[in-house]
Amino acid sequence: MRYLLLTLFLASSFFSYSQYEPENIRAVATEFQNCYNNTDDRGIYNMFDKVMKTFLSPENTSEFMDEVRSGFGLIEKMKYSGTYNSAHVYSTTFEKGKSDIYFNLSSQNQIGSWFIPRNRAENAPRLERNTTEMIFPFKEEAFVYWGGEKRDINYHMEDLNQQYAYDILMVANGAPYNGDPEKNESFFVFGKDIMAPCDARVYKVIDGIQDNRPGEVNTENLTGNTIILQTVKNEYLLFAHIKHNSIQVKEGELVKQGQVIAQCGNSGNTTQAHLHLQLQNTPDLYNTIGAKLYFKEIQVNGEIRKDYMPVKEDFVKNTGSFK
Known part of the structure; x- marks a missing residue:
């Protein structure tokens, strides 16, 4: 799917615990944290790539972020944990608990996909x-x-x-x-x-x-x-x-x-x-x-x-x- 160019084209999963944090990834995480804590949901929406914007409108983005803030509060700290397959992972400390946030970035450093738990149920161990x-x-x-x-x-x-x-x-x-x-x-x-x-x-x-x-x-x-x-x-x-x-x-x-x-x-x-x-x-x-x-x-x-x-x-x- 994502989104298939099937007619044009007829590793095991790993988690890296390297502490090296690419500058472009850090910049995205910093911008995300600032927007999130300042309730700038339009700013978060503007960080999405074209496909992500298809799934989440500005209104949907605001609703989603409100759910996260309700469940976990504001972000106190985001610490880079490494990569999981194609995603960059941040161990994130919120006011009401800790969770991992996952980002996929496009070549233009836009958010192409993510996973952010909205509640304790979604903050369960990752389904393997x-x-x-x-x-x-x-x-x-x-x-x-x-x-x-x-x-x-x-x-x-x-x-x-x-x-x-x-x-x-x-x-x-x-x-x-x-x-x-x-x-x-x-x-x-x-x-x-x-x-x-x-x-x-x-x-x-x-x-x-x-x-x-x-x-x-x-x-x-x-x-x-x-x-x-x-x-x-x-x-x-x-x-x-x-x-x-x-x-x-x-x-x-x-x-x-x-x-x-x-x-x-x-x-x-x-x-x-x-x-x-x-x-x-x-x-x-x-x-x-x-x-x-x-x-x-x-x-x-x-x-x-x-x-x-x-x-x-x-x-x-x-x-x-x-x-």
Whole structure:
């Protein structure tokens, strides 16, 4: 997703405890702290890159910051802790407690993604991976276009909010489509059923967004038609770029593992049909940390793998059958 240029392109996580703090990062942190403590929420909004501004309006930014101030008070000190994958981390002392703040910066030193806990629940230990058992979300074999823990095989690792995410499509004879590449229906994955990987509650639904013509993108609705599921362990699964008018569930509904919840589409900021799937620690699109998503038992390149996290160019299917 973030936001996919799929037609243009067919490390293990680490935490550095180095105390070296790049000057540009320090400048951003100092500006953020000053704006935050002075309730200059417009100033914080002006620190965002274009994509971040798509997710958070000035009004949303102010509401978000008010939640943080209500939960933790003003910032007393921000100490650089190092990096977590692509994000810079500050151990932050607030008036009412301590928390880590994560920033991703663009090449122009603008905030491209972040994670800032708003309350004690969100200030829990970072979600590293799922403990809920998951099945693969397609009935048929599918192809992992982006996936894994290293940037060279998963460009999502450049973004804190999407790290470890998958982009999944279907291919035959080395191609994702057959026929006219300007028609969504030519793409093998378009219209395929998407299943719930586990029992869960439907936390959020975004619907009503038209599918793009292949090669075009929708920069106003980045995730397109979207579903977010919440597990009983408060893990959140995000499904993006869903087909227009295919969502079969409603917010608050309880779904069962293997239940069809939607169909794969080409909505949002993407150039061709695929499923963007990720695990995250909150239900937000803009204030979350991506986590590793493992599947209980799947067939990978013809071999059975258990508790496996697929990587780029894996052919994956469930070991069980689903109607």
